[in-house]
Amino acid sequence: xxxxxxxxxxxxxxxxxxxxxxxxxxxxxxxxxxxxxxxxxxxxxxxxxxxxxxxxxxxxxxxxxxxxxxxxxxxxxxxxxxxxxxxxxxxxxxxxxxxxxxxxxxxxxxxxxxxxxxxxxxxxxxxxxxxxxxxxxxxxxxxxxxxxxxxxxxxxxxxxxxxxxxxxxxxxxxxxxxxxxxxxxxxxxxxxxxxxxxxxxxxxxxxxxxxxxxxxxxxxxxxxxxxxxxxxxxxxxxxxxxxxxxxxxxxxxxxxxxxxxxxxxxxxxxxxxxxxxxxxxxxxxxxxxxxxxxxxxxxxxxxxxxxxxxxxxxxxxxxxxxxxxxxxxx
Amino acid sequence: xxxxxxxxxxxxxxxxxxxxxxxxxxxxxxxxxxxxxxxxxxxxxxxxxxxxxxxxxxxxxxxxxxxxxxxxxxxxxxxxxxxxxxxxxxxxxxxxxxxxxxxxxxxxxxxxxxxxxxxxxxxxxxxxxxxxxxxxxxxxxxxxxxxxxxxxxxxxxxxxxxxxxxxxxxxxxxxxxxxxxxxxxxxxxxxxxxxxxxxxxxxxxxxxxxxxxxxxxxxxxxxxxxxxxxxxxxxxxxxxxxxxxxxxxxxxxxxxxxxxxx
Numbered sequence: 001x002x003x004x005x006x007x008x009x010x011x012x013x014x015x016x017x018x019x020x021x022x023x024x025x026x027x028x029x030x031x032x033x034x035x036x037x038x039x040x041x042x043x044x045x046x047x048x049x050x051x052x053x054x055x056x057x058x059x060x061x062x063x064x065x066x067x068x069x070x071x072x073x074x075x076x077x078x079x080x081x082x083x084x085x086x087x088x089x090x091x092x093x094x095x096x097x098x099x100x101x102x103x104x105x106x107x108x109x110x111x112x113x114x115x116x117x118x119x120x121x122x123x124x125x126x127x128x129x130x131x132x133x134x135x136x137x138x139x140x141x142x143x144x145x146x147x148x149x150x151x152x153x154x155x156x157x158x159x160x161x162x163x164x165x166x167x168x169x170x171x172x173x174x175x176x177x178x179x180x181x182x183x184x185x186x187x188x189x190x191x192x193x194x195x196x197x198x199x200x201x202x203x204x205x206x207x208x209x210x211x212x213x214x215x216x217x218x219x220x221x222x223x224x225x226x227x228x229x230x231x232x233x234x235x236x237x238x239x240x241x242x243x244x245x246x247x248x249x250x251x252x253x254x255x256x257x258x259x260x261x262x263x264x265x266x267x268x269x270x271x272x273x274x275x276x277x278x279x280x281x282x283x284x285x286x287x288x289x290x291x292x293x294x295x296x297x298x299x300x301x302x303x304x305x306x307x308x309x310x311x312x313x314x315x316x317x318x319x320x321x322x323x324x325x326x327x328x329x330x
Numbered sequence: 331x332x333x334x335x336x337x338x339x340x341x342x343x344x345x346x347x348x349x350x351x352x353x354x355x356x357x358x359x360x361x362x363x364x365x366x367x368x369x370x371x372x373x374x375x376x377x378x379x380x381x382x383x384x385x386x387x388x389x390x391x392x393x394x395x396x397x398x399x400x401x402x403x404x405x406x407x408x409x410x411x412x413x414x415x416x417x418x419x420x421x422x423x424x425x426x427x428x429x430x431x432x433x434x435x436x437x438x439x440x441x442x443x444x445x446x447x448x449x450x451x452x453x454x455x456x457x458x459x460x461x462x463x464x465x466x467x468x469x470x471x472x473x474x475x476x477x478x479x480x481x482x483x484x485x486x487x488x489x490x491x492x493x494x495x496x497x498x499x500x501x502x503x504x505x506x507x508x509x510x511x512x513x514x515x516x517x518x519x520x521x522x523x524x525x526x527x528x529x530x531x532x533x534x535x536x537x538x539x540x541x542x543x544x545x546x547x548x549x550x551x552x553x554x555x556x557x558x559x560x561x562x563x564x565x566x567x568x569x570x571x572x573x574x575x576x577x578x579x580x581x582x583x584x585x586x587x588x589x590x591x592x
Binding site: 077206207209212213215216217218219220222223224225226227229265269270271273 | 413424436
């Protein structure tokens, strides 16, 4: 199928999902028309101030996680790379866990403290891994990935330690945070995340040729005129901002960042000029659908969306793999 | 006499503490066809990678078309030099056309997309390398020889007038070996492209190139014409082994085979 057709279908799917997902909810189905027919009513208020910002946030987070996973997979030429490969998730979780354990109640220019703490944690992890590459030059990609895994485990152990010294309530709050959820997402969260994600998207869109070339190997990329080190730094910053920005508010929502780029590669091929918009649309829509399910599936409670993503995404992805001729490659 | 296409002065490079290049000085003239020979580990690949600035932490001086390559951008360099790496099984999911199109990268700005002219040049390059028929095939589905021709087409699409190749015909079957060497000769002859090719095949090297330089243990130990190269003393010094020379009836140069019984 033609790439333009696939992208158009994805756009239409995205639009439909964005229009209908907010109308579905725990209490009732609220048609979008109540925004103007029924303005000022409680239904219109729920729709406008709770469900719409949440839907937009879910879309934004899904896009950001998908795109940052895509970036790391191309940069490291590794199909198993995820947004959290370099220890971001555990860094963020450590920040959040420390915040919860020590019962801090800070806020920073109006942003709640737990987000600031987890953002700091994720940046700490990324800077630490990145710093390693600076200390020892000629760091191979494999070494970088292994360093990321080591940092993840190190932070995870610290988190376990915090669990151990925490009471039941705090321990439970930490676990819930780590499952990832969008239940805090209102307009303020949406607008807090937006700049991080937008900067990331702009950098990525203008780096699609470089991402293609990096996938062919650093030597070919360099010989075609890519300043490999500078471009990798730029991509690293873009992905880090997106990951740190969304994880701080929604926790480390798993799976989507690894799988959304792969599904899009199966749909539209490996070429980043079309793969980036496809992943943006698909990642966003997929998380929005998962979150809509998470909100409604076990009425009246709300499930953390992180539980749903892999539960639905896993089988879906395996079916795609089985139907695909040949094997999955980057 | 114009300045050389590539001029190396005292090029040195160490990788993790081991000195690989120990002060290489070498001039490669414009329009030349030079083969770089030498035993494994002599530094041939490393030298080529320094020139195309895949490696950047070398010392000494490299000038391309008279310009110090430290003073020009990676893009600017890529417009003057293209590079075909050693054929190996890297996973490349792109179609042949997509891959060759990436050769146009140094001519694109981040804010413009590929133009019709770029696509035309890509198709020309693919036609010349005889791979236009693989246009929409994924590289992973091509044979090693077919893929090598696509790699050369991509280097051609880059539009540079210096072409560096790392063992372009090694590991290929006879048909593709001939195709690769014919294409290189044609590019050299018809487009006046300066060809620099690392080679392990002495017979092909003395037959196709105009100049041969030999590396040994990180230094240039020989630089001369094919006739000067095809001498027992010279080759023994380069490879630390003896050779047998068979004068064939219809060739100006002898057929060279390694001496010693297996």
